[in-house]
Amino acid sequence: MKTVIIKYNAGNVQSVMYALDRLGADYLYTDDESEIRSADKVIFPGVGEASTTMAYLREKKLDLLIPSLKQPVFGTCVGMQLMCRYSEENDTTCMGIFDVDVKRFPVIPGVKVPHMGWNNITGYQTELTESLPDNAYVYFVHSYAAPVCAETVAVCDYIHPFSAMLKKDNFYAAQFHCEISGAAGQKIIENFLNI
Template sequence: MKEIAVIDYNAGNIQSVLFALDRIGVKPLLSNDPDRLYHAEKIIFPGVGEASTTMAHLKKHQLDTLIQSYNKPFLGICLGLQLMCRHSEEGDVDCLNVFDLPVRRFPEKAGLKVPHMGWNTVSFNDHPLFKDIAQDSYFYFVHSFYAAQSESTIGQTTYGLSFASSIARDNYMATQFHPEKSGVVGQLLLNNFINL
């Protein structure tokens, strides 16, 4: 089996991603070594944390350069999606600029709780990541910041406003939701990524 790697950078959801991969029969390499990661066949970039401190950590370990130069299938999750964008309002930090998109905080509106937490639907385009998944399936979200819709959007969700819940360009893909916490549909999406 081709080597699947998970970037190890003290993100809060790494263990749940490893458990989810284990459930579909994948034993990934967990590493923060850019050279080892670069030679993996696919990389998953999970994330729960704060944007500016995480970017500082990525730069310190040269993981920013690895991500920007990687040319095989790459999947960012939650904060992973946000850090792949150009800039985040969280900590007012420049990010990896894989996607030329700003990341903004959800507005404080009457009746809109921030963070956006819990199950919500994703309507998506025809993309291999969503193969055999029913349109408007429910996925699990926990986030206060979002990426705006753009030509990179392959999945969208509404929470007070419509935002990009999944984006893709070339070999890069990312989900704002947590597939590892999204039950059967989440496992299907991870399996689709593994089988790309």
């Protein structure tokens, strides 16, 4: 099985590679269209800011390639947000795979933004969470989030409920960092590879 990690100007890719290494997965880190199209599974990770990251995707035409993929695709953190329709982060038009806009957490006195650290997810409705215990804890670092919507398949509550995971057709996404979310995150990645 060929797994591709999409190469673009996003951080934290090394952690994704370590997670795949722990699972014994073969993978390639590339922005080459033919390699991405021929992959069995595609991972679209991310740490970064929406507008500059989308600009890079457009420059490389990855913004057109990613939504056209037919194999399972898994976006995480900023990767998930860029798969949505729009982000309030620097007024950014995104790829529109998921029909939802990403919004900044509201400012509430005494409540810290970004949402950073371990929090539980609930309401699982995806094969990626198969065998996870109820209320699994995963690791978040974000100031923007997708509201709960028709494509939500797991929820987290911080300030208000938001989409911890999304799914539409062959596209899967998680707001949290699976690669640094301990056993729960590792199981989600393993489940993705086993789809």
